[in-house]
């Protein structure tokens with residue numbers, strides 16, 4: 001069992017709270033991604049687990065072994081933790097073949113030659129690189145080098161796998177392929193994994209659960225679909241996927257789980273589902289995904305029809321990306337047909353919007 005427990009992890013650099021009271025339980029065999037904008041504390045959290053950096057407060061344990069406990073003064077050095085670390089730079093030895101690179105951690109651990117050869121072959125087969133065993137790193141593509149780096153980590157059977165933006169050095173096409181390959185490998189490996197990225201497609205497609213971080217804290221933890229469909233706050237809604245925000249005012253009290261009656265800045269009215277109770281007169285922010293916003297036609301199901309002004313239109317291959325102004329808020333939607341004229345009649349489903357209390361502090 002290699003479950004990972006992080007409790008109350010805090011790391012400060014002078015006045016900066018790089019990580020602030022982060023608690024996370026990763027189950028044995030679970031693949032969890034830390035996702036968030038640059039500087040939100042992802043790498044600092046990972047470094048604290050690997051032992052590359054000593055946190056100020058908190059506790060970290062893997063499979064019952066305490067790696068770090070600030071209160072009890074416990075701090076295991078990285079080599080005693082046995083974490084498998086892979087970074088974005090593969091750092092393969094240029095003068096060693098693929099097989100020698102992969103076998104190197106076992107040489108350091110004084111594993112007997114026959115056993116070493118067997119394990120190198122096994123792990124190269126796992127990452128589908130057995131045909132390249134005799135090649136040197138400069139004879140491989142970036143994606144292949146990253147597979148070798150992963151094999152070099154897997155060969156010593158780490159208790160947990162820590163991957164810090166492993167695909168970010170690859171170009172877009174290669175990255176797509178590497179992501180699919182990594183997805184297939186993770187289902188075979190079933191190794192407890194923490195994956196750090198700021199690429200939301202990687203996070204959503206690879207993970208059992210996603211941890212969204214903001215300013216050193218955890219903003220939300222959940223399975224990919226939950227994070228996308230039920231973001232906890234405007235920050236998560238804005239960071240994951242594309243979200244259109246519209247400020248509004250409540251016209252009447254609404255109970256949790258009820259239908260809210262709302263008014264926009266220009267006096268237009270609409271309805272939306274509200275998870276939480278809210279009072280008449282309070283300010284709220286509505287969040288809509290582009291897939292929930294459609295041109296209004298006579299046959300639309302339950303929803304609100306609103307007047308908007310077209311501000312831009314661009315053909316993006318198969319679709320038109322349309323910029324709209326709704327009561328002073330910029331919106332973006334995708335349409336199959338190019339919209340005509342200056343006005344656009346927009347349909348917003350009652351159940352499609354997410355209602356957050358207060359005014360959202362998100363960039364337009």
Ligand SMILES: Nc1ncnc2c1ncn2[C@@H]1O[C@H](COP(=O)(O)OP(=O)(O)OP(=O)(O)O)[C@@H](O)[C@H]1O
Nearest residue numbers: 013016017018037038039040041042043044045198
């Ligand atoms: N050695 C250091 N000295 C001072 N500040 C640091 C140090 N390492 C990290 N920080 C700061 O701590 C915060 C968190 O950094 P961290 O590297 O964990 O972010 P990140 O989410 O991994 O970012 P990125 O996606 O850019 O790698 C940032 O504000 C960063 O500037």
